[in-house]
Amino acid sequence: MAALGVLKQYAKTSIPSPSLPSSILFAHTETTLTIFDAYPKAMFHFLIMPRLLASMETAKYHNLRTLLQWDRAKAKETILQLQEDAKQVVADIEEEMVRLHGFKWKIWLGFHAVPSMDHLHMHIISSDLCSPSLKNKKHYNSFHPKAGFFLHLDEVLEWFEGDDSYYTTMSQLSASRYEPLLKADLKCWKCSASQKNIPTLKAHLQEEWNKEKRKAVSQKKRKREEEAASSTLDDANAEDNRQKKRQETLDDTPTPAV
Ligand SMILES: [Zn+2]
Ligand SMILES: [Zn+2]
Known part of the structure; x- marks a missing residue:
């Protein structure tokens, strides 16, 4: 070269x-x-x-x-x-x-x-x-x-x-x-599967990468959904607490004597 x-x-x-x-x-x-x-x-x-x-x-x-x-x-x-x-x-x-x-x-x-x-x-x-x-x-x-x-x-x-x-x-x-x-001999570095020749190896490596991508992307999505769900939950809890507080305040108000 x-x-x-x-x-x-x-x-x-x-x-x-x-x-x-x-x-x-x-x-x-x-x-x-x-x-x-x-x-x-x-x-x-x-x-x-x-x-x-x-x-x-x-x-x-x-x-x-x-x-x-x-x-x-x-x-x-x-x-x-x-x-x-x-x-x-x-x-x-x-x-x-x-x-x-x-x-x-x-x-x-x-x-x-x-x-x-x-x-x-x-x-x-x-x-x-x-x-x-x-x-x-x-x-x-x-x-x-x-x-x-x-x-x-x-x-x-x-x-x-x-x-x-x-x-x-x-x-x-x-x-x-x-x-x-x-x-x-040609072997996938990830799963050790033997590969007949370069074209099969290349197709296999591409598929390995595609798989890795699908997995990573769906993991990311799941994490986002979990975070969204837990923040909705937090909101709901906060609302609950506010209502409880209001109720307590009402309960504390002395009942007017009749
Ligand atoms: Zn080099
Ligand atoms: Zn492999």
Whole structure:
């Protein structure tokens, strides 16, 4: 892909305000950029990456492996910054989910063990995995949340808590260990149902999402109805109390002597 080095170009773009078209750039902070994935594998799919300042050792930010193997403290700091800046992106996505579809669903944050593009980047992807650009087994398995190729942010952050030998082992990220995971049989990540081929998988994922939407929307509706019923009840109670009060006041009025 000609786009292999394009992320690095983006990451070096001018400070403070990156000169990138709005069709590419979604958000930025002083230290990170978030761009639309050019081939989204879900309804919402972004890449967040560290910006490259002149003072930074560019080569160390090549990918997750080079970062982890370089300097444990710097690596942790970089990843925590991605985590921090991803929060706003996630909030924006959730707002858009509710606006467009009336509910919000899970968003995954993580890295590919063996990335297909240079320059460290973390994927921010909605869990539907419904998208025309999801076209083959490799695409799907690279985002399957339990297949092992997609490294969840929390999982990577845990590596920093381990001892040196554990950290060193996890930092290897060797292609020979991870790439075979992309060849796993197609299975729905939600219900584990086996899928014959990509078209059946895609239809199944769409149906899973439709189901999730129906459930969420009807739950919301039920909640609204319950709230409405309980507020009607409150009104009725308040009215009852008012009447009781009036009655008490009447009862207290001394009966005039005849
Ligand atoms: Zn990637
Ligand atoms: Zn399923």
